Amino acid sequence: RKEVEQDPGPFNVPEGATVAFNCTYSNSASQSFFWYRQDCRKEPKLLMSVYSSGNEDGRFTAQLNRASQYISLLIRDSKLSDSATYLCVVNLETRNQFYFGTGTSLTVIP
Amino acid sequence: AAGVIQSPRHLIKEKRETATLKCYPIPRHDTVYWYQQGPGQDPQFLISFYEKMQSDKGSIPDRFSAQQFSDYHSELNMSSLELGDSALYFCASSREGTGDPYFGPGTRLTVL
Numbered sequence: 696r697k698e699v700e701q702d703p704g705p706f707n708v709p710e711g712a713t714v715a716f717n718c719t720y721s722n723s724a725s726q727s728f729f730w731y732r733q734d735c736r737k738e739p740k741l742l743m744s745v746y747s748s749g750n751e752d753g754r755f756t757a758q759l760n761r762a763s764q765y766i767s768l769l770i771r772d773s774k775l776s777d778s779a780t781y782l783c784v785v786n787l788e789t790r791n792q793f794y795f796g797t798g799t800s801l802t803v804i805p
Numbered sequence: 806a807a808g809v810i811q812s813p814r815h816l817i818k819e820k821r822e823t824a825t826l827k828c829y830p831i832p833r834h835d836t837v838y839w840y841q842q843g844p845g846q847d848p849q850f851l852i853s854f855y856e857k858m859q860s861d862k863g864s865i866p867d868r869f870s871a872q873q874f875s876d877y878h879s880e881l882n883m884s885s886l887e888l889g890d891s892a893l894y895f896c897a898s899s900r901e902g903t904g905d906p907y908f909g910p911g912t913r914l915t916v917l
Contacts, residue, residue, distance in 0.1 A: 727904050738895055738908040739848065782847065786904065792838060792862035793897075793906055795847040 698722060699785050701796035709804050712773050717785030719765045721763045727786040728759055731777040733798065736798045739782055742768075773803045807832055809898050809909030817915045818886050826881040826912045835862055836860070837879040838906060839871060840895040848895060853872030855901060886916045 701718045707790035708714050720728075743750060745757040745766050756769040770777055783796035810829040819826050832835050836855045839849035850863035854873035865871075868886075873879045883890060893913050897906040 729905070733907075736893070736913075739909050741905060741907060744905055771904045784906075790835065791853045791855060792863060794850070795840075796846045 697796075698725075698787075698794035699783055699796040701783050701799050702798050703799060705802060705804045708773055710773055710775060712803075713723075713769065713771045714773060714801065715770075716768045716781055716783075717719050717765055718767070718796050719763075719784075720785045720794075721764070722785075722787055723761075723764065723772040724787050724789060725764075726784045728753075728757075728766050729784040729786075729793075730757055730766075731782040731784055733782055739784075742781070752763075767799055770801075773801075775803050775805060778802050808898055810905055811894075811896050811909035811912050813912060814910065815832060815915075816911050817917065819917050820886055820888065822886050822916075824883045824914060824915045826883070826894050826896075826914070826915060828879045828881070828896030828898075828909060830877050830879070830896075831900075831907060834898035834900045834907075836899045836901055836906075837873055837877070838897040839865075839879070839881050840897065840908075842893045842895060842911075844892075844916075850880070861879075886915050890914060 727766035732740040735740045749758045754771045780798040782798045837852040839851040842848045852863040853861045858872045871881045893911045897908045899906040
């Protein structure tokens with residue numbers, strides 16, 4: 696079983712819509728959580744770290760639920776430029792590596 | 806702000822040749838990670854270094870080796886290249902304690 700599971704989508708939403716992605720992780724010792732976006736053939740770019748209290752950055756809100764072992768990303772007022780693959784990334788306390796989900800593909804339609 | 810630098814950006818090799826990929830982390834970052842991403846796949850962890858010592862190991866083939874040097878840059882050495890080694894190779898760096906990893910632009914390796 697993969698350390699991190701994501702719904703690969705694709706999610707096709709109209710401009711201005713709100714879309715949410717969830718990601719589950721299997722190891723309760725997971726320590727750090729991140730959302731990255733990756734555009735085709737480019738490197739993953741850090742979108743936001745996910746804190747226990749949740750955090751918000753403009754149109755983006757991330758939440759962590761340790762009891763249920765999932766993290767979420769909410770995108771409000773979707774823009775065409777939000778079209779990308781969103782990767783959920785988790786780091787274990789005992790390992791010095793980051794585990795990636797398979798990514799969720801988002802296409803925002805005019 | 807300075808980012809992670811990788812070189813070369815593109816590399817074409819023949820089967821059974823060797824390749825060396827270089828990674829220069831963000832200044833003051835002491836941890837380097839190597840990932841391999843095949844077409845349509847998520848990044849797969851290869852190996853990481855902290856303070857010039859190997860700190861974790863993933864699905865890195867025995868034909869590959871890596872190290873981190875005194876200036877914290879890292880090199881991934883790949884020998885006896887196979888067609889299946891064709892992929893994007895990303896390097897990421899972070900600062901111990903802070904943790905947020907930042908990725909370089911990647912090296913696209915094509916093995917013919």
